[in-house]
Amino acid sequence: MWFGCLVVSNPLKAGKQLWAKNRKRVLIIGAVLVVAWIYVSRSGNPDTERAKIPTGYLSAERELTVHADADPGKPLPLVLVLHDDNSDAGAIEKITEASTLADRRDFAVVYPEAVDGEWRLDDPQGADVQYLRDVVRYVSQERSKIDQSRIYIWGLGEGGRAALAVACAAPDNGLKFVAVATVGSVGQSPSCSPETHVQHVDGAWNERITRALWDFSRQFKA
CATH class of the missing domain: 1.20.5 (Single alpha-helices involved in coiled-coils or other helix-helix interfaces)
Structure with a gap:
């Protein structure tokens, strides 16, 4: 008591x-x-991994960074995010925070990488345009299940020029980029078909711009 x-x-x-x-x-x-x-x-979110395009592709041995669920319940939209010249895949992933957004919004994202940090765009059907097409095919066939009607590409600076070059070129064996977005200065833009939706954004790329690019892109299907 x-x-x-x-x-x-x-x-x-x-x-x-x-x-x-x-x-x-x-x-x-x-x-x-x-x-x-x-x-x-x-748990359940994919890791971000360095990869190399294997033998059998014209761009074999070219490198990229992949953030994609290997076995999603349904085919995922795919976004390619291209760095500016004198940069690399790791830098653009960090700046854009696109991998984090991909986990939240259920899409696959890849970060192609230019040889020696510079995109080669003199030839509209050249090695880098082929490489970006091979990136889509490689990820679709060997890394994840991709919704072929929802392939998007974004780029910063010269990466934006590369994005426009491949997105506005004639479709290759049915591969089509339905939306392309650029951030920063890209110079004179090529002419795109009406089926390819284009957005230009000024300013420094950050997480807010990444969300805006996704909100723009996800409206469109081929």
Whole structure:
């Protein structure tokens, strides 16, 4: 009886004693719960992986970075995101945060990479245009299930020029980019068919612009 009265008359003191006695246990349980929450929130999301186009493609041995579910429940839209000259796939992934958005909105995203950091665009049917087409075929055939009616391409600066070059060229064996978006200066744009939807955005690319490009692109299907 006396102990019960003590607890009632000194709840603050009793609380402090209880915390002191169980502090370590509570902190351990809290840490375990945080780790479990992080694991659950990330489970099911694909890793971002470096890849090399294999033998059998004209662009064999060219590299790219892939963020795509290997076995999605249904075919996914595909977005190619192209870096500017003097940059690389890792840099544009970090700037755009497109992989994070892809996890939230259920699309596949890949980051092609120019040789020595520079896109070669002198020939509209040249090596880099072929490479970007091979990227789509490689990811579609060997890395994920892709909705061929929802293939989009975005680019920054010279990467935007490369995106326009391949998107506005005549379709190759049925491969078609239904939407293309550029960020920053790209110079004179080629003429695109009405079936290819084009958006130009000024300013520095960030996560907000990535969301806007997705909202623009996802409206369209081939």
